[in-house]
Amino acid sequence: MTDTLNRRDLLKGTALTVGAAALVRTALTPAPAVAQGALPAGTIHSFAKGEVTFHTYVSPAQAVNVTSHIVEFADQLMVVDATMLPPTAQEVSSLIVATGKPVSQAYISHEHPDHWGGAATIEGVTFATLPDIRSAIATEAAQGNFPEPVNVLNGPDLPIGLSEIGGVPVEFRHYTNTEAPHLIAAAFPDQKVIIVQDLVYNGVFFAPGVDRANWIATLEALRDDPVAETLLVGHGLPATRGELDTAIAYIRVMDEAMQAESPDAAAAQLRAAFPGYGGEFLLSLIPEYWN
Template sequence: METPMISRRNLLKGTALTLGAASLLRTALTPSAALAQSGDMPPGTVHRFSKGGVGFHTYVSPAMTVNVTSHIVEFDDQLLLVDATFMPPTAQEVSALIASTGKPVGQAIISHEHPDHWGGAPMIDGVTFNTLPEIREGLRAEAEGGQFGIPTNVLDGGDIAPGMTEMSGVPVEFRHYRDNEAPHMLVTVLPEQQVAIVQDLVYNGIFFAPGVNRTNWITTLEEMRDDPAFETLLVGHGLPTTRGELDTAIAYIKVLDDAMTNAATPDDAIAQIKAAYPGYSGDFLLSLIAEYWSR
C-alpha cells in the first residue's frame, strides 16, 4: 500500500477528535490552504490497492483527529466517495485526492450521524452527499445545535435506498445497520471485489467510541463475520484491514461493555480498557465514556 503525504456539545456523543483537534476546531472552521502545512495539523496519509478492476483509495487523517477516514472507490469512469472527514485541512486533502484521479464523483455518501465523518463536507466543492433519510435527520439536529456550521451539500442531498445497485457496471450494495456505534450506519459492499466499507462498525488500532447499543453492535459484527460477501474491510478509523478484524472488534466491544458495566467510575473503566489494549491510540475517545456513564 502506498502512503504519500498528501468541540464540543456533550463531547459530540461519539465524535472522534483529540483534545488538540478540539482546540484547533475553534479557529479552523473556514478553509485555509496553508493550515495543514503550518505545523498545527500534519498531513494525512493515503493507502491504495486494486481488486477486480476497481481501485480503492483510503485517506486516513492525522492522529490528532483520531485517524478518521474517507474512502474513494475508483471505477473506470467515475468515483464513489464515502465520508468527508472532520476538519477543513483534512477535507481539503480529500479534495486533492479526488482531483488527482481526474475522474468525477458519481456518488458521494455520508455513512452516519457523527460530525467527524461529515464536518468537512462543505470544504469538498462541487460534491453533494447522499445518505439515508434517518442519518440526514440526525445530522441536521447535530449541525443545527452544534459548532460545525450547516453542511448544505449534505442536507440538500438525496436519499440512499438500501439494496443492490451498479456503478460503471460494478455491483454495489448499500446496507443499513441500526443501533450499533451510531443510531444508523450506512455500509457499502462491493461483492465482486469482496470489499466492505464498514466505517465505525469497526475501528483498527484506535479506541472505540462507547456506542449506542453494544449488545446489538456485537450481534451485528457476529453476523458480518459469517457473511461471505467480503474479505477486506475499509474502516472508519485507521488503516484498511481484513475480515479477521471483526473478531478483534467483537472482543474489544465486550471488554468495553464489561468495563462500562462493572467499573466503579469512568476513570476505572478507562484504565481497564487501556490495560487490555496498550497499543491502541486515540485517548480522546476514552474520555467519551464519562459522557455515556449512567451510574
C-alpha cells in the first residue's frame, strides 16, 4: 500500500497480522465486533502503513460512533481511549486480545466520558494521560455515572513530545481549548497518520467545544502539516486531510448556531445544515454550553 490513502482505500482495508485476522476483515464489509445484550456490535476498520497497522474500533450509532484505536507494532500495541460503555469497551478488549500482543502504551485523549467511561472494563491495561485530564476525569467519575476508572486515575502522566514505540517515531501533542480543555493527539511522522480524536468528528454532530475560534485555528494549522494525510478521529470512520476542511466548515456553522435564540433553535440549525449526520445525542449537550 502506498503512503497516500484516499477514502476508498481506507474503507477497503489491507492484509493484517494473523492474530488480528479473526476479528478484523476488510472494512468495505467491516468486521462486526461481538455484540453484547441489546447494543449492536461496533465495527473495526484497519489499514497498514509500512510495518504499523492501525485498527479503529467504531462504536454503534447508539454510542455516538465513538472510537478507540489500537496501533499494532511488530511486537507491541498502543491503545487510544476506552469508549463509553462496558459492552463497547469489551469489544475493544477482544480486539486487543486477538492481536496476541502486549499493550506497552495506552492513554486517554481527553476528559469527556464517552472516551473513558469504559476504561474499567479493559482489564490489564493502565491508561496514561495528562494531570489536568486526570483531575477532570476524577471529578466526573465521582458522580457515579460510570464505573470508577482506577486504571486511569492511578495511571502515569503521558510525556508530551517525540517518543519511540517499537522503533517507530511517535509524537504526542497537547492541544488546549479546542473541543475539550485539554486534548492529546498522537502523530506518526513516517506513516503520515495522526490520531486527532475529538479535534475532528466524521459524519457525527460535534460537541460545541471550549473555544471555537482557537479550535478552527488548530485545524487550519493541521491542514499544512505533512503528518495529517490520514486522520483517526474521535467519532466515525478514519478520514483524510480533506476532512479538516469539513470540520472547519462545521465549527463555523456551529458557532453561528450558538447565537440562535435557544438551544433548540441551535440544534435545528445544525440538523438543517448537516442532514446526514448522526449522533443526535450530542445535540442534547448544547444547553450545557449555552451562554
